[in-house]
Amino acid sequence: MVSPVNIMVAMLAVTAATAAPAQDYKDALMKSILFFEGQRSGKLPPSQRITWRDDSALTDGSDNHVDLTGGYYDAGDNIKFNFPMAFTTTLLAWSVIEFGDRMYPELPHAIEAIKWSTDYLLKATNIQDVVYVQVGDPWADHNCWERPEDMDTPRTSVSITKYFPGSEVSGEIAAALASSSIVFKKFLPKYSDLLLIRAQQVFKFVDTYQGSYNNSRARHFVCPFYCDYSGYQDELLWGAAWLHKATQNTFYLNYVLSNVNKMSRPWNIGEFGWDTKDAGISVLLSEYLFFNKVDWKPFVPYADEFVCSIIPGSSSSPSIIYTPGGLMYKPNLRICNMQVPSSLSFLLVVYAKYLKRANRVVQCDHGVVTPLKLVDLAKSQVDYILGNNPMKTSYMVGYGQKFPQRVHHRGSSMPSIKVHKDHIKCKDGTTYYESKAPNPNLLTGAVVGGPGLDDLFADDRNNPGQSEPATYINAPLVGLLAYFSGN
Known part of the structure; x- marks a missing residue:
């Protein structure tokens, strides 16, 4: 339970954010998209802008005689985990769908970032009834400090x-x-058709053969890194909800409506991230439900409860707490808290957009919550990430006057292969990992895990919980920055 003091501090922090220095959202947007070029795997294109990177993992899939080159490394390591990569892709796409008209001149780069992933995901699903879920041995990889x-x-x-x-x-x-x-x-209409056909094929496969990869032969490779901790039923509903939006085929909407009560656990009202999609499903479906003659239950009430669970001052089973400086925080996360304010704030601005169109507000136990209030809360989180925080630091590399210098990221922390052409072996990279010097290569746009509950941040490569970036932090932030760039 959040204490009254904590609630009051958070409310004051959110209010104070409106008087804080203005942020350059357009610059931050450009850099948030550029980050994905630093995470690329495979053969890099001539247009590559993060030039200290080079080609990597060009034989991926060869152990099974398939082509699995491309895609993204998830964070500071060199593994392609398809679960968070796919979520990253979904959130990048949702960002463009909702706010692409505010992204210019960065929209082509955002679309390119999506296609870098979808090209790979098409390869990963190219064999009927087979889906590749990962490339790389994380146990071996995490025992090394090597450039990709x-x-x-x-x-x-x-x-x-x-x-x-x-x-x-x-x-x-x-x-x-x-x-x-x-x-x-x-x-690219033909490419769009290909993606949609493949999405339907994959969904049919996943619906026909249900089960968690935690219990399969993949377990050794995916756990504990990206185990599924919340069950797989939410992903079934999430996939069907997106297929409904893409096709307008009522089969997929009926699938969601008829299967929501089959969840093996209670609905996680305030959860949204690579592992748990519940709040995202509710917000996504609310747009259609608002403007069509379909029963709103349970998804619009769930979306409203999501809002009430994170608005400062509400006592409706809060799903998060706030730091004294006003940042959304989940103490039970092992690493990477910044995914929380990024993902949840994205849902806030999307839901605010839908509420405004529907001429609706949310009624919480402490009063009415307007779309503007949701936007203001989301803005306070974005501004905190960009520098309006007790540490007076930007948590986006390369943005602002002060930002993390010792990011937990192999390629960024070691001399570029363009400069140091000799092979650096597994354990030979330890010197760079343990160095107190700033990273020699700027991973521009990377947003790191962020401060602790006390708002304090250790700019320390050896503290991955705070200093490691991840694609699923940046993906929803792209949409947020696009939204605020256009205001």
Whole structure:
């Protein structure tokens, strides 16, 4: 339970944010998208702008005689975890769908960031009833500190099948392909069609052969790194919800409505991230439900409860707490708290957009919450990330006058292969990991895990919980920054 003092501090922090120095959202937007180029795996294109990176992992998939080159490394390591990568893709696509008209001149780069992932996800789903869920051995990788260009750890490609299902990752991939098909419908219609057909095929597979990859042969490779901690039913609903939005086929809406009560656990009102999609499903479906003659229950009430659970001052089973400086915080997260304010704030501005169009407000136990209040809360979180915080530091690398210098990221922390061409072996990178010097390569746009509950931040490469970036922090932030860039 959040204490009254904590609530009051958070409310004051949110109010004070409106008087804090203005942020350059356009600059931050450009850099938040640029970050994804630093995470690329595979053969880099001539247009590559983060030039200290080079080609890597060019034989991925060869152990199974398939092409799995491309895609993104999830964070500061050199593994391609498809579960968070697919979620990253879905959120990038949703950002463009909702706020792409505010992204210019960065929109082409945002679309390119999506396609870098969808090209890979198409490869990962190219064999019927087989979905590749990961490339790389994380146990070996995490025992080394190597540039991606130097990797000599096993590039094991891990798949799930009808005999060894993985519904959470397959459901998220279906959502990623479906949402991305909406983005490309205007720009590359044939590619959009391909994405949508594949999304439907993957969804049929995941619905027919249900089960968690925690219990499959993939477990050794995905756990504990990206285990599914919340069950896979939410990904089934999430995938169906996106397929409904992409196709307008009522089969998918009916699937969601008829299966929501089959969840093996209570609905997680205030949860949204790579593992748990509950709040995102509610917000996504609310747009359709507001403007069509369909029963709003349970999703619009769930979306309203999500709002009430995170608004400062509400006592409605709060799902988060706030730091004294006003940042959303989940104490039970092992690493990377910044994914919380990023993802939840994105939902706030999207829901505010839908509420405004529907001429609705949210009624919480402490009063009425307007769309403007949701936007103000989201803005306070974005501004905190960009520098309006007790440490007076930007948590986005390369943005502002003060930002993290010792990011927990292999490629950024070691000399570029363009400068140091000799191979750096697994343990030879330890010197760079332990160094107190700033990273030699700027991972521009990377948003790190962020401060602790006390608002204090250790700019320490050896503290990955605070200093490691992740694609799923940046993806929803792209949409947020686009929204505030256009205001």
